[in-house]
Amino acid sequence: MPATHEVFNQPSPLEGHDVAAEPALLEGVRREGAGWAMEELHELGRMAGGAAAQAWAEQANVNEPVLRTHDRYGHRVDEVDFHPAWHVLVDTAVTHGLHAAPWADERTGAHVARAAKFYVWSQVEAGHGCPISMTYAAVPALRHAPELAARYEPLLTSREYDFGLRPPLGKRGLLAGMSMTEKQGGSDVRANTTRAVAGGPDGAYRLTGHKWFTSAPMGDLFLTLAQTPEGLSCFLVPRVLEDGTRNSLSIQRLKDKLGNRSNASAELEYDGALGWLVGEPGRGVRTIIEMVNGTRLDCVIGSAAGMRAGLVQALHHARGRRAFGAALVDQPLMRNVLADLALESEAATTLMLRLAGAADRAILGDSEEAAFRRLAVAAGKFWVTKRHPAHAAEALECLGGNGYVEESGMPRLFRESPLNSIWEGSGNVAALDVLRAMAREPHSLEAFLSELAAAEGADARLDAAVKRLHAELSDLEAAEYRARAVVQSMVLCLQGALLVRHAPAAVADAFVGSRLAGEWGHVFGTLPRGTDVAAIIERARPRA
Structure with a gap:
C-alpha cells in the first residue's frame, strides 16, 4: 500500500463496551x-x-x-x-x-x-x-x-x-x-x-x-x-x-x-x-387502545434508544479525532454540542423509564399511575419522537463526512429517526389525543400536574415554567390550533421536573436553564455560558 494510504487520526471501532452501563x-x-x-x-x-x-x-x-x-x-x-x-x-x-x-x-x-x-x-x-x-x-x-x-x-x-x-x-x-x-x-x-x-x-x-x-x-x-x-x-x-x-x-x-x-x-x-x-x-377502537398504549410507549423507548446510540457514536468519534491541534472533544464549541446532545438523550431516557414505571404500576392496579400514564405517554410520544430526527442529524454531523457514509451506521440511524413520530399516530394525532384525554379524563391532568408538583421549590426557573404551563392549560381558546405548543411545554416541564429530582445537579441545571429559562437557541450547541459541560460529557460517555 502506498505511504499516502497510512491510516491515522481515525477513532478505533466502537465495540467491546457495555451498552447498558449508562x-x-x-x-x-x-x-x-x-x-x-x-x-x-x-x-x-x-x-x-x-x-x-x-x-x-x-x-x-x-x-x-x-x-x-x-x-x-x-x-x-x-x-x-x-x-x-x-x-x-x-x-x-x-x-x-x-x-x-x-x-x-x-x-x-x-x-x-x-x-x-x-x-x-x-x-x-x-x-x-x-x-x-x-x-x-x-x-x-x-x-x-x-x-x-x-x-x-x-x-x-x-x-x-x-x-x-x-x-x-x-x-x-x-x-x-x-x-x-x-x-x-x-x-x-x-x-x-x-x-x-x-x-x-x-x-x-x-x-x-x-x-x-x-x-x-x-x-x-x-x-x-x-x-x-x-x-x-x-x-x-x-x-x-x-x-x-x-x-x-x-x-x-x-x-x-x-x-x-x-x-x-x-x-x-x-x-x-x-x-x-x-x-x-x-367497540374496536376501545379494544385496540390497549395495544396503542403499549406501542406508543415503545415509540418513546425506541426514540430514546436512537438518541443514545447517536450520542455514543458522536462522543466516541470526538474522543478519537483531532482537528486544529486538539482532540474534538476538547474544543469548546464541540463540547457545547456534545453536552447538549447528552442532555436531550438523558431527558428522553429518564422520561421513558418513568413512563415504563407508570405502566408497570398501572398494570398492577395503581389508578393514579394509570391516570398519569394515559396523558404522559401520549405527550411523551409526541415530543421525544419529534426530537429524535434533529438529534440524529446533529450526532451525524459530529462525525463530519465520516458520518455521511453508510459504513459508519449513522445514515441508517438518521433514516430510522422519523419513524416513531409517524407510527401509532403522527405528531398532530398524538397532540390532539393529549387534549382529548384532558377533556374526557380530567383526572389524568390532575395526575400529571401532581408529578410536576413533586419537584416544586427545587428550582425557581422550573417553578416559573410550571406556572406558565398552568396558564396555558387554563386557556381553552383555539386549543386545537395551539395543541403542539401546549404539549411541548408539558413534556419539557415533566422532563425538567424528573431531572431536578433524580439527575446530578450539572445535568438538571443545564436542562432547566436551556429548555425552560429561555437561554437556549433551539439548535444543539447553544447552551448558556457557565454550563458544566465537562460533568455532562463525562456522565454520558460509553463504558466497558
Missing part, C-alpha cells in the same frame, strides 16, 4: 423497581456493544426482506424471506423477553426491566423491534377475549423464537402484528371499509378488505379492525389456520420505506379471511 439508565431502572434485572440487562448490553451485533445489524439492513408470492409450481405462498442476521436479532430479543414475556412475570418492575432491555437492544438495530413491540402490545388487547387469550397468550409470552408459517398452536412461540391502516383513512381508523361478516366456522367472521400498512406480515397473528353491523370491531386473524391451511389473506407488495429497511411492512388483501372477535362488537 448511569441514567441504571439509576432509572433501580428507581422504577427493576433493580433485580441488572444481571440480564448487562449481559444484553455487552452483547449489544460487541462487533458481532454490529455486523448482524448491517447485514439485516443491506439484505432486505424479499416477498415470494408463489412457489415454483404456481401455488400462492405469500412468504417473506429474511437474512439470517434478522433472525439472530429477533431470537436474541425473544430469548431476553423483550416481547410479551413481562405479561407472564408477576414481579414488580417486570415491564420496566423489559423497557430497559428493549432500549439497550434497539441501539443495535431498530427494525426488528417492530414485531417485538407489537407482540408486547397485543396481549392486553387480546385479554378482551378471554378464550382467545387463554389459547394464545402462553405462546405469545414464550421465550422461544419459532419462525415459519405453521398452525399457531403447534409452535413453540408466537409473534403478533397489527393490520389497521387503510388507504383512505390513515390514522382515522373509523374511516376503514374492511367488512366482517359473521357465520364462519367456530364462531369466526369472514373479513374482506385491503390494509395499506401491515407491520411484520410474517407474524403468526394479527389484530385488525373491520366494520360490523354494530360498528368498527377488533378481530384476531391468524396467518395459518389450525387445520394447516393458509388463511385467505395475501400480501400484495412490501413497502419501499425511507428507513426500517430490515423490517417488512406490507399491503394485505383480506378475501374472506377468518377472524375471531376480540372485545365487544362495535
